[in-house]
Amino acid sequence: MQLALSTWQEVEDHLRDHEGIIVPIGSVEQHGPNGLIGTDHLCAEFVAQGVGDRIGCMVAPTLTYGMSQHHLGFTGSATLRPSTLMLVVRDVVQSLAVHGFRRFFFINGHGGNVATVTAGFDELYALKSLGLADPELRCRMVFWSGPRAKAVADDLYKGVNGSHATAAEVSLAQYYKQDAIKHAQMTPKVAPTAPQFFEAADYRKRFPDGRIGSDPSQSTPDHGKRLYEAAVEDMVEAYNAFLAY
Amino acid sequence: MQLALSTWQEVEDHLRDHEGIIVPIGSVEQHGPNGLIGTDHLCAEFVAQGVGDRIGCMVAPTLTYGMSQHHLGFTGSATLRPSTLMLVVRDVVQSLAVHGFRRFFFINGHGGNVATVTAGFDELYALKSLGLADPELRCRMVFWSGPRAKAVADDLYKGVNGSHATAAEVSLAQYYKQDAIKHAQMTPKVAPTAPQFFEAADYRKRFPDGRIGSDPSQSTPDHGKRLYEAAVEDMVEAYNAFLAY
């Protein structure tokens, strides 16, 4: 059940026996030569909506823009500053809480969001301790690929899934947006890795085409379908565990 | 051309001879008994992508959440605080400007965004005067329905299009999301109006089912198609005028 595609009266009915909501969150950033700039938010949204379809829970509109400062060296990447994204998280959570939502489960498509969104949750919790936010709010964020989806990716890509512009996320986005499948030469076939990187300029220098350790030339929509099904199952389990905690 | 569905190299190519970009912006708020909570961002996004398809310009991912404090009396509405939305506007514009975008054309689906987004543009311009932002940035925001689309709405709804949960926007969203067409009894058929309202509590009291002055029971996806075509033409014209200014 998508919040954006519901009427307010449908949401009111739904809230009678639910207090949880799923919030997909991603980014707008480069994903290598054949990955879409929207890959992260598309993957998070697609899996989140799959969970909503499967178990009838509510799915909020996607937080499309994330914390992507380290990708600004590649054309088309956009970022919220961390301080801004934290306020967005606060506002979305606090205004949905006005209606009675109490459990916010963020399905994330972008590792770069983790620190900022976690800090945003901590900010909300600090407000709770001071009596300035609803004392019952709870938030959690998980990446869309749980154990099942990771196993599929391991099986498919055997060590070259990588850590940015991964073969798995490119496949998943291809399955979601089949009209926007891109083809590109990639040299080297498997992108370089590095033990660490700092920010936009350093990132660009170390990873010249944007990928880290991945070979998304192997990606296909069929792979995406397998990943999607595994991921939805992963997220149903994780969401139920969150509600039951 | 959608930024989210492009690779960074495609955006880099595109920027060689373009400096404009369209940013759809909407809201997450009640739209009466048969209107979707996502109506505003869906309409803005749909028309913006239509412009992108028609003239090949770049369309950024939609700013889904807007300034909707006055709708918080209806379940499911979510809002950014004005101060937050202004920071979102600043960040999206400033980070896209890193790559060379200079002309930002916001297609808006929600009247409640106007003051805040305008204030956000003014904040950016004030930074420019102090040497703290790119001196070449220009931003403009227009509602998705220009003269052609307004004429269609007038023709279709003859005085009962209304000013919130309008018959036109409900139709346009029906045409965009044909799997999510809702039906509901609405009493009175034409919603009440008022010369002014203040905020969430006052809004709820004056407009009990969320609509203002509209009869969206007349909405159909076919109407939506006519409105869409008119609106895309309106926006192509407005965008070109903005670039040429």
Place this chain on the structure above:
Amino acid sequence: MQLALSTWQEVEDHLRDHEGIIVPIGSVEQHGPNGLIGTDHLCAEFVAQGVGDRIGCMVAPTLTYGMSQHHLGFTGSATLRPSTLMLVVRDVVQSLAVHGFRRFFFINGHGGNVATVTAGFDELYALKSLGLADPELRCRMVFWSGPRAKAVADDLYKGVNGSHATAAEVSLAQYYKQDAIKHAQMTPKVAPTAPQFFEAADYRKRFPDGRIGSDPSQSTPDHGKRLYEAAVEDMVEAYNAFLAY
């Protein structure tokens, strides 16, 4: 009754049977060759005090500085950033509300304030929805010239009142500050107009002496007297309508 010229005990007495207060707001910005930099706040203050004198309502000290980034290309203009002005509005309203003021009627002298102040009101209302501000607060802002004053201006200036450094506001300020009437050559006599402008640099280029569409060489203090009387009547009506709403 002016707050600044009252004692606290007089205000305490007044609050026993009033809950409204008028807040004049203007700007510090160029007003063309013969217009004063203070024109906007002087006009708002003058009319507001006239209303206070007429009906005995309370008038707060003027918010002198407004949002004038687009005038920074002309010497002497000063601006608050929109984010700052929003905080000023929040603080003035919230601290006067501590004493029991509940209805805040802003009489505005500057179109450039509209977006920012409206966003400031929305910010306050958003805080109300979260239980972080007085639930009874209501704010409204109107320009000092209502229908009567506009009719006078139309009669006096027949199409060349303009939209910045208007003949009407220059006249009104001349009537208020008769020791500061300025004379200047203006070429062309009627200033240029433009369908839109962006910010300080663009404004300066399009409107070289600061005026938009106006011929304030026609302004006189006698005109100002007619405008003042009409405007006070307009504002008395608007304020009473606000309180009665």
Place this chain on the structure above:
Amino acid sequence: MQLALSTWQEVEDHLRDHEGIIVPIGSVEQHGPNGLIGTDHLCAEFVAQGVGDRIGCMVAPTLTYGMSQHHLGFTGSATLRPSTLMLVVRDVVQSLAVHGFRRFFFINGHGGNVATVTAGFDELYALKSLGLADPELRCRMVFWSGPRAKAVADDLYKGVNGSHATAAEVSLAQYYKQDAIKHAQMTPKVAPTAPQFFEAADYRKRFPDGRIGSDPSQSTPDHGKRLYEAAVEDMVEAYNAFLAY
């Protein structure tokens, strides 16, 4: 020379051989049984304009609202939060600096502003060290009564001038606003003092009618005239010293 009563071209001329500007700053807060709520900003403005008249320097519009949280226990007092007032100071200084003003001399009417405005100057200076503000800016704030005016007050009130709602400031405001002279019984004649106080609630308890240590029943407009003349001379000297530093 008052900025508000000048045209932009007059300011441009003035700036050719001046880089200083005077900014009066006060408060909106109770001043005891016969003191006006506007006393502090009226005194600062009156003396500042006197300096402007005497030596032809530029005087900016008054910063009317100050930091008055400790007076919120008395009806009619209004305050900016310190963080807000600091932003106001930043914005006024930075936008006037766009035109070439470099020396900002604040004439202050309210002791409660000192910490906040000083912190505001420090914030600006910190920005300078980071290359984020004009490196030539200098700001100073002084109270309107220098040695001459203090000597007059000592002579007139012999130990009962006090430290809030002082006899001197009440006299000065009476001389400035002779139509708003108030009369009230005050018991005790000389208000209590205390070695310290904390905030609004504590202030109200210790100083029940708002005065601290003063006997403003002695105030007269004639006293105000003597104080005014001494204060203007004090401030001319202080301003010139600031410019020459």
Place this chain on the structure above:
Amino acid sequence: MQLALSTWQEVEDHLRDHEGIIVPIGSVEQHGPNGLIGTDHLCAEFVAQGVGDRIGCMVAPTLTYGMSQHHLGFTGSATLRPSTLMLVVRDVVQSLAVHGFRRFFFINGHGGNVATVTAGFDELYALKSLGLADPELRCRMVFWSGPRAKAVADDLYKGVNGSHATAAEVSLAQYYKQDAIKHAQMTPKVAPTAPQFFEAADYRKRFPDGRIGSDPSQSTPDHGKRLYEAAVEDMVEAYNAFLAY
């Protein structure tokens, strides 16, 4: 070499051939029945100063207060809000960068700081991309216990080191502050664990005496000495790797 215990001329000399600096960061929060509230900042500071002594690098004063909202259920815990701590990080880094420091190596004693400080670094990097911060800045944060210290802890505590109020950190603090060794009964001997927790109230309920999974009744200053030596070696290696990157 400790910044706090140096003169400015010594720092100036040091900067001729160094561009790195170590910043210890910890927290002020409960550490179970026998752990000190300062445990985290004491451990970070102690190890950082050990690195400074060993290799002569500069060590900044400790950031004592961290992000500890989840410990507010236990008396004496204090926290900065995440948004505040991010500004502290920004200011310390930016002002030390004025002098030429370019590489900031944070030695951390508190897992709860990781998200916030990482978000703070990202905020700085985002400013860099916009030209609003020094383009050469690099920041990294690591926990004080690298592989050597972890091996010591594993050897000493064999599975009951735990994850808060760990036996290792209690020992290290005992070795640093031998006059403040505390003794307390702990029941159960090994504290409970949980797969996750949310905030202060939830934390208190799940971990009634503040410990998570640890048995710090085994802690001794002798253990602390072994841990200290291993940790200093770990951090020397990590710091050198950071500089060489």
Place this chain on the structure above:
Amino acid sequence: MQLALSTWQEVEDHLRDHEGIIVPIGSVEQHGPNGLIGTDHLCAEFVAQGVGDRIGCMVAPTLTYGMSQHHLGFTGSATLRPSTLMLVVRDVVQSLAVHGFRRFFFINGHGGNVATVTAGFDELYALKSLGLADPELRCRMVFWSGPRAKAVADDLYKGVNGSHATAAEVSLAQYYKQDAIKHAQMTPKVAPTAPQFFEAADYRKRFPDGRIGSDPSQSTPDHGKRLYEAAVEDMVEAYNAFLAY
């Protein structure tokens, strides 16, 4: 009793019959040729802990970094922006107030903190008036040297104690950190003074080695001992007066 060296249960016991806490606050800034960069926070911390030892009151961890923008012209100085330090004060006070601390006594080692910290207290008090902070909070800040310590300094240094890098504070820091006593040539022996200064660049020009009016070549740890004892007595008295107020 030091908060950092206590367990949470000890603090809980202590709070049964105390509601006060001492917070030392200093700076990280140059203190002339033989003064330590940490002088201010070391002095405040040393005296505060002396008070804690003498009367058994609670002493919070030192706020090490202060407002030192005017020292950024000397290598090694670091500053928080005033707006940041105000948030730090707010957060430390508000989170300790969660546990029942109500009286916050800041012992200060740096004159440059006064305006900012006072503004920070005012910000908290303004929140109290709006119902957004604990109504019972009270804060006070005093410099570590009261009348007794000033008399000792006058006796020891007879007019050349100075106002920055004072002989007294250098002595006190030498007594606290006897392993970090520095020796340096100082020319002139007694540093220059000036009636005022503005910020970093101006400060550096007027006071080339960082000292103002002082001759810290006379400083000795023995002096420091005398000053320490006098200062602790001063602060015990001031703290008790604060609690009794």
